[in-house]
Amino acid sequence: MSLETKDVRKAFGGVVALDGATVKFREGQVNALIGPNGSGKTTFFNCVTGMIRADSGQITYAGQDITRKAPHAIARAGVGRTFQLCRVFPRMSALDNVLAAVRPGGLLGGLRGARHRAEVDRARGWLTRLGIEHLIDVEARNMSWGQQKLLELAGVLMGEPATVLLDEPAGGVNPALLDRIGTLVRELNAEGRTFVIVEHNMDLVMSISDHIVVFDRGRPIAEGPPSLIRTDERVLGAYLGV
Numbered sequence: 001m002s003l004e005t006k007d008v009r010k011a012f013g014g015v016v017a018l019d020g021a022t023v024k025f026r027e028g029q030v031n032a033l034i035g036p037n038g039s040g041k042t043t044f045f046n047c048v049t050g051m052i053r054a055d056s057g058q059i060t061y062a063g064q065d066i067t068r069k070a071p072h073a074i075a076r077a078g079v080g081r082t083f084q085l086c087r088v089f090p091r092m093s094a095l096d097n098v099l100a101a102v103r104p105g106g107l108l109g110g111l112r113g114a115r116h117r118a119e120v121d122r123a124r125g126w127l128t129r130l131g132i133e134h135l136i137d138v139e140a141r142n143m144s145w146g147q148q149k150l151l152e153l154a155g156v157l158m159g160e161p162a163t164v165l166l167d168e169p170a171g172g173v174n175p176a177l178l179d180r181i182g183t184l185v186r187e188l189n190a191e192g193r194t195f196v197i198v199e200h201n202m203d204l205v206m207s208i209s210d211h212i213v214v215f216d217r218g219r220p221i222a223e224g225p226p227s228l229i230r231t232d233e234r235v236l237g238a239y240l241g242v
């Protein structure tokens, strides 16, 4: 589903984080959102997912205006996301973490009987798919950083989002896991999911993206396929200050 923003602005006091961001992410593609530190990428994700409210502008998803919708409504519309600092419940097992992601009342508001078993099977399926099924009973706090990131992603995928926003999936993970994340994104995309990925690791971005949007100072300065972005002078200027 296509995700579009029109002239979105967001300021924190005197700091303008988003300065009229007009962006269109392409449905069915792996999109990347890159830019120097502080260029507004996370703020953009926060506005799109309803975690913070834009000061002005419009955000639409699949043709529906989501500008002022609450996070749960946006998630229900089909947009899932991970966080730069990874959000898991440290004292809960991998299985319970993944199940908690789809239980509105939390674990205590849990499901019973066949429905519960079906959800457990689905959770197990995602843990297997992400290669961490052997950690199913392990508490998140006892997992490596990379494993916790995969666990967070499993929880997001439990919601069956059509569009997945990933905030720095490669941050702090080892090279082997990096390869796995890249492969997974391409596989999940081949099954029909749209991705928008904020990432500083340019090797990963260039190898998995179909379309790249470059932010500088709260707005896009360039967009296109990796082959174009790699050599775009505005992009090199924004990154290298040349």
Ligand SMILES: Nc1ncnc2c1ncn2[C@@H]1O[C@H](COP(=O)(O)OP(=O)(O)OP(=O)(O)O)[C@@H](O)[C@H]1O
Pocket: 012, 015, 016, 017, 035, 036, 037, 038, 039, 040, 041, 042, 043, 044
């Ligand atoms: N809650 C906040 N309060 C005040 N300023 C904020 C807040 N969130 C972000 N900012 C500021 O807004 C600007 C954009 O920050 P943002 O985190 O969106 O950038 P980013 O591109 O995601 O950066 P990075 O690549 O370092 O994660 C920065 O100047 C930042 O300091």
